[in-house]
Amino acid sequence: MVYDVAIVGAGVIGSLIARELSKFNLKTVLVEKCNDVAQGTTKANSAIVHAGYDAIPGTLKAKLNVEGSHMMSSVCDDLSVPYKKTGSLVVAFSKEQMKTLEELLERGRKNRVPQLEIIGKERLLEIEPNVNKDAYGALFAPTAAIVCPYELCIAATENAVSNGVELVRNFEVKSIDFENGEFTLNSDKDSIKAKYVINAAGVFADTLAGMIGDNSFSITPRKGEYVLLDKSMAGVVSRVIFQCPTKMGKGSLITPTVDNNVLIGPTSVDVEDKDDLATTDEGTSFVQKQVALSVPEFRIRNIITSFSGLRAHSNTDDFVIGQSEANPHFINVAGIESPGLSAAPAIAKYVEKILLSLIGEQEIKADFDPLREKPVRFREMSPAERREIIKKNPAYGRIICRCETVTEGEIIDAIKAPAGARDVDGVKRRTRSGMGRCQGGFCGSKVVAIISRECGIPLEEITKFGGESTMLIGRTK
């Protein structure tokens, strides 16, 4: 079979594109090299919807950031993904930095960012009392927001799959042939044929483009390390707090997450290895020191975990979105670093437009459903709702993860969902089971047993996140 479109890479960009294309009568396949979606940059970033004053006016970054930021709330609404319009503050600590804020404000106006303003020290400390008292003022962007990026990706994939897109996992494209107007994507074992290819391969987008002889851009993985803090830190700030960019860099941010944790980071270090997700002692301590400058009351305690992500930095310094010069049926969606998440919904629309310009306008399917129903979230329910749901299905009465109050019913739902979880981390990202302060110490083995039972996979074949990441090696003596 020949697909109309193959999207390579099921990160937030690939999955949102898949969702847009699922409106049409197209045979679309979403190809992912991992055992689950959201495995690259999508699972480890700042989770912020930037207002849009950062990007240089006239760039794709600027245009798509502002558009995407505007679309994000309704996309999240349709997909039942947590989104909070918290607003953001860029805090200045000197007269010189106040000047930088003026520049950012001006840039924001050019980019048409709504409601931007510079606020003085008094107002700043009134709305964020834990910010350093030495602050001069801040650039306040009320339209900035926080989302859960991997949940957005999972939800978009689910919605796309429900509307007919096929998800193929564990398919790493190793080479691409083009013959008679058809691409053949080859993995080590298998191949997939498609008329059009959309390259959403994240940090590997240049490698993928290279397979059709497109060497027009290169991607450098730029590592960002983060530290996630326990919910007991919630409330230390209510908005995203950025530091004023200086010659020394952009500084670090501190932000609430949609799940009421606190996230600090990132660092910014170019690395060679596109799989290098190791955290470092230097990175963790850099982030802590940086954040202590903007929020001195902040003490690093109650660390839940630290992690790092790789931004796909393009040598063009802008998003690379468009038909490849090497083959016009191959569409690059590359270099999607910050503000890539913010721009994601607009990028998907933009790519849709490019594709339609190639294949002609398409009618929207009569049975297309843009909505993804919200999964059961026992921890968010009232006592009456809890009673009701357990009556309907007693599996919701069995709590598996006590730190995050996740029930067996929710874990089964996550596995049975379209494009459902196949491994322990997949369950974790869909339900939060194992994301709390005990990090799966108590529920981990129960989750392994549930996956094994529901998927009919032997216990020793269950993985943490696909590949060789098995949890157990076999029976005891």
Place this chain on the structure above:
Amino acid sequence: MQNYDLVVIGGGPAGMAAALKAAECGVESIVVLERAETLGGILEQCIHTGFGLHYFGEELSGPEYASRFIELFKDTNIDIKLDTMVINVEPDEGKNIITAVSKAEGLVDYCAKAVILAMGCRERPRGALNIAGTRPAGIMTAGTAQKYVNIDGYMPGKKVVILGSGDIGLIMARRMTFEGAEVKVVCELMPYSSGLQRNIVQCLEDFNIPLRLSCTVIKIHGKDHLEGVTIANVDENRRPIMETAEYIECDTLLLSVGLIPENELSRSAGLQIDNITSGPIVNQDRETEFRGIFACGNVLHVHDLVDYVTGESQIAGAGAAKYIKGLADNDPEYINTKGINGVRYIVPQRINLNGDEDVKLYFRVGQVYRKANVKVTCGDVVISNKKKPKLAPGEMENVVIKQEQYKDFDRNSEIVIEIVEG
């Protein structure tokens, strides 16, 4: 709504002993709410022996120790609700509301005159340590590995490094060896082990497993699955000495780096938590600051022997019975206990001077002492001053204060325990 005189949260060794003691003291309506499918708590996966030497005077395995108590329930009217998770405790003197969920009964509110918190503790995970490197499969707490091996019958790996020399880590070093795994080293950050001496001998020395003190894991290697760790010695400020860094190939890293009392329910109920023990503040009956709410076992402070948990929980059970029967002192006069000069914490944290029984104060030291004195004072009064051959953080100590002594203590003073060297 279901009404009980006493709701016990947790059916591990603490909850069982407390419930049984309360019943023995004449409390008629008791329910034990347990999240697992069986009573016994963590004892069920502790198939090694060493339990019961103090309490039963014989050496039992964990399940044997638990079953001695489980058997006793048959002769009582205590209700047991298994597979039932308590999700909220709303304190209200004399009519506390406990909300629990289960597959069998759905969401149920229990109303109780008294509550005993016996939720136990959990292990500190990797995140809390913030070790640099990758995040592959093959890293887990020693207790999780213990469950996989002893309950599920599965092995997590063949080449093992253990970080932390807590008792579960030591026990698992031996257990994994029995199962054919190679335990390469046990690294302990501190210059001493936090585990029991007998476990160091029986679980490491007898199997030639090296214990490296003042040593830690500084980096984790491997993409999908753990391939190795870098370990290094640390200086007196616990900072790694890079010249001593050494790569060790392994597929499993077990963490035994401390236990944390499981006090989410206590916290959300509004109980004050002791910063050092991470458990609620209690008096000699193990009653918290909220009248009628008691706490015992590892939820209160981490014990090294289950026998001590049993003893403490019986105190809580008796205290709850006294409260339920209206025999509790309505006009308590409290003074605090305080550990200084090497004494990290004391439980109970406060003593009602109108109590009618001798009080045993449990405490832990912060470092290893040899031939030091344990001095107990109240104001100018020296209550006791006894020489100890050895004191170690891994071994809980206790001192007794007689009722006839403390009844006359100055109401504005405090009871101080300290270590005097030399």
